[in-house]
Amino acid sequence: MMKRYWMAIAVLIIFSPLGLLAEGTAWGEWGSDDLAETLGYIPQGMQNVQDVWAGIFPDYSVSFLGESSLGQSIGYVIAAIIGSALVYGVSLWLTKMIASKKDATLSCSNK
Amino acid sequence: MHIPDGYLSPSTCLTLGVVMLPIWYKASAKLKKDLAVKQVPLLSMGAVFCFLIMMFNVPIPNGTTAHAIGATLVAIIFGPWAAVIAMSVALAIQAVVFADGGILAFGANTFNMAFVAPFVGFYVYQFISKNAKQGSNRQLAAGAIASYVGINCAAFVASIEFGLQPLLFTAIDGTSLYCPYGLDVAIPAMMVAHLTVAGFIEGIVTTAALKFMAVQPAIMLPSQTNKNREAI
Numbered sequence: 001m002m003k004r005y006w007m008a009i010a011v012l013i014i015f016s017p018l019g020l021l022a023e024g025t026a027w028g029e030w031g032s033d034d035l036a037e038t039l040g041y042i043p044q045g046m047q048n049v050q051d052v053w054a055g056i057f058p059d060y061s062v063s064f065l066g067e068s069s070l071g072q073s074i075g076y077v078i079a080a081i082i083g084s085a086l087v088y089g090v091s092l093w094l095t096k097m098i099a100s101k102k103d104a105t106l107s108c109s110n111k
Numbered sequence: 112m113h114i115p116d117g118y119l120s121p122s123t124c125l126t127l128g129v130v131m132l133p134i135w136y137k138a139s140a141k142l143k144k145d146l147a148v149k150q151v152p153l154l155s156m157g158a159v160f161c162f163l164i165m166m167f168n169v170p171i172p173n174g175t176t177a178h179a180i181g182a183t184l185v186a187i188i189f190g191p192w193a194a195v196i197a198m199s200v201a202l203a204i205q206a207v208v209f210a211d212g213g214i215l216a217f218g219a220n221t222f223n224m225a226f227v228a229p230f231v232g233f234y235v236y237q238f239i240s241k242n243a244k245q246g247s248n249r250q251l252a253a254g255a256i257a258s259y260v261g262i263n264c265a266a267f268v269a270s271i272e273f274g275l276q277p278l279l280f281t282a283i284d285g286t287s288l289y290c291p292y293g294l295d296v297a298i299p300a301m302m303v304a305h306l307t308v309a310g311f312i313e314g315i316v317t318t319a320a321l322k323f324m325a326v327q328p329a330i331m332l333p334s335q336t337n338k339n340r341e342a343i
Contacts, residue, residue, distance in 0.1 A: 002152070005153075016166045021170075029113060029115055035291075052214055060166060084163060087162045098139045099143065
């Protein structure tokens with residue numbers, strides 16, 4: 001049963017570069033340079049925090065693979081794999097920790 | 112819908128972060144009580160599904176993009192409190208590793224996508240699918256409608272957060288300090304994207320996944336296994 005779900009996850013990873021086809025940025029998610037182009041200025045408060053955190057693979061791209069569409073697609077798939085592994089690992093660790101903290105007598109009475 | 116850093120004032124970020132604290136606390140208390148250890152891998156897979164589905168950007172007629180989030184689907188399968196945790200984990204990895212959504216705006220983004228979306232979606236689903244058989248047309252339609260409503264409510268809340276910034280925070284010279292677009296721009300922009308495209312994608316994703324799961328007899332949705340059981 002789990003195997004089928006894993007296969008569905010694998011299919012999503014393989015086809016993830018389809019998400020690159022859409023041109024443009026989501027509303028309100030422009031970088032400060034893009035915003036400066038439309039507004040003519042970078043809002044002051046935004047300027048103060050723009051260096052807070054740049055991420056490790058910003059925009060799901062792996063920089064050494066280059067800007068070609070093949071490089072971007074491969075980078076996107078790699079980002080999908082890394083991200084999936086991290087989300088799975090963190091979620092597993094967190095929810096296991098939460099779920100296993102149950103009172104021992106309670107889990108016995110459920111049997 | 113992933114609000115980057117700089118678009119919301121620190122006070123907005125702090126407020127929504129503080130609002131999330133009791134929600135996360137309650138969610139972990141609920142999971143501690145109700146989540147079976149054997150459900151843990153499946154719930155984690157749900158988080159992975161949400162992470163991946165958010166990578167599928169779709170074009171919006173006004174030149175921007177949007178994507179499904181998967182929040183209602185996870186809420187339907189595991190309950191809304193479990194969805195809070197799953198979505199929060201996915202959003203945390205997106206913010207930290209991929210700079211998708213700000214670190215300071217994490218409270219706002221989780222409020223919109225890990226709280227508003229799954230809760231609205233879950234209760235709309237419950238309301239429409241009452242006593243429907245798993246895999247029935249009514250159950251699938253309930254999933255589609257609930258997902259559409261859930262993601263649009265989240266987008267609406269996000270647009271309010273954006274749109275309030277220029278009303279509340281401007282520099283002495285009159286320029287905006289944070290998001291420069293008011294409610295009159297933010298609400299239509301966010302709602303057009305989600306009412307016309309992303310909402311339908313979210314509905315299709317949920318329906319397809321529910322259909323996929325309906326042919327897997329081992330999975331029983333919480334709403335089917337015990338009508339009176341309180342949702343996780």
